Amino acid sequence: MTRRPLFYGLCLLIGTLLFAGAGALHPLLTGDGANQLGIVARTHGWRTIHWALLFGLAFMYAGLVGVSLRHNDTPGASPSRAGIRLGAFAFGIWALNILFMVGAGYHIARVYAAADAGLARTHAVFLYDMMHPFGLAAERLATFLLGFVAYTFGWGIRNGAVWPRWMAWLAWVVAVLCGAVALVFSETHNYMYYAQATFVLWLFLAAIILLVERRSAPVT
Numbered sequence: 433m434t435r436r437p438l439f440y441g442l443c444l445l446i447g448t449l450l451f452a453g454a455g456a457l458h459p460l461l462t463g464d465g466a467n468q469l470g471i472v473a474r475t476h477g478w479r480t481i482h483w484a485l486l487f488g489l490a491f492m493y494a495g496l497v498g499v500s501l502r503h504n505d506t507p508g509a510s511p512s513r514a515g516i517r518l519g520a521f522a523f524g525i526w527a528l529n530i531l532f533m534v535g536a537g538y539h540i541a542r543v544y545a546a547a548d549a550g551l552a553r554t555h556a557v558f559l560y561d562m563m564h565p566f567g568l569a570a571e572r573l574a575t576f577l578l579g580f581v582a583y584t585f586g587w588g589i590r591n592g593a594v595w596p597r598w599m600a601w602l603a604w605v606v607a608v609l610c611g612a613v614a615l616v617f618s619e620t621h622n623y624m625y626y627a628q629a630t631f632v633l634w635l636f637l638a639a640i641i642l643l644v645e646r647r648s649a650p651v652t
Contacts, residue, residue: 440498441642447491448636454484455629460622465561466544466553472537473545482534486527492635493523499585499638508592515584522577526628529567536563565619571628572619578631579611595641602637606630 459475461468472478500516503509537560544556586603589595613627 437498437502437642437645440495440501441639442495443491443498444495444635444639444642447488447493447495448632448639449488450484450491451488451632452629452636454481454488455625455632457481458485465557465564468564469541469544469556469560472533472541478538478541479534482530482538485530486534489523489527489530492632493519495639495642496635498642500588502642503588503592503594506592506594508588508590508594510588511584511591512588515581515588518577518584519581522574522581525570525577526574528570528574532563532567537567568619571624572614575610575624575627576614578628579607579609579614582610582631582634583607595645599634599637599641602634606634 457477458481459471461471475481496519497516500512503512540556540560540563544553544560547553547556582603586600586607589603590597590600609630610627613623617623
């Protein structure tokens, strides 16, 4: 591993900034299906926001690989490898609702906005109401899985002893928040996104550590 794991740190930094920036621009979808479709149709840059979220996920996962590699050949190697494997599943599920909203959700909203009141709008709302719950369920499962990812990386950092111990404790706090929110609250609540935001914040801090640390560690 180079003395400055620039690639992975930059991936994490770019990913977290993309995801956080797009999330801040994303409007809250409230009300029934018709109201939500109206919000989607009125939001300028809807697809840009969601593509930023998707590319942010890709960058974040690539950077998370670097966090795992940073703990190779340390006592934290096994939980870190488990974390990156769990992360592949979690990030894949995490992307499902975003993929729906950048594709089918966006086009349904355009049909809804372009149609006069009547059958076309009724069909658009019906399609949205039937399909969107799948995406919301994916958000809930992804939030729960992120808790597992944070938990295992917490142990990797704790056992590896190459990063500050507070990063391990913070990972466990994130794990508890994500797991509890996913278990307690319905997927229709915005609490899912707030819990996910704590995970993104943890990744941002990991990016900073990767970019500033000077100690070398073997990476294969």
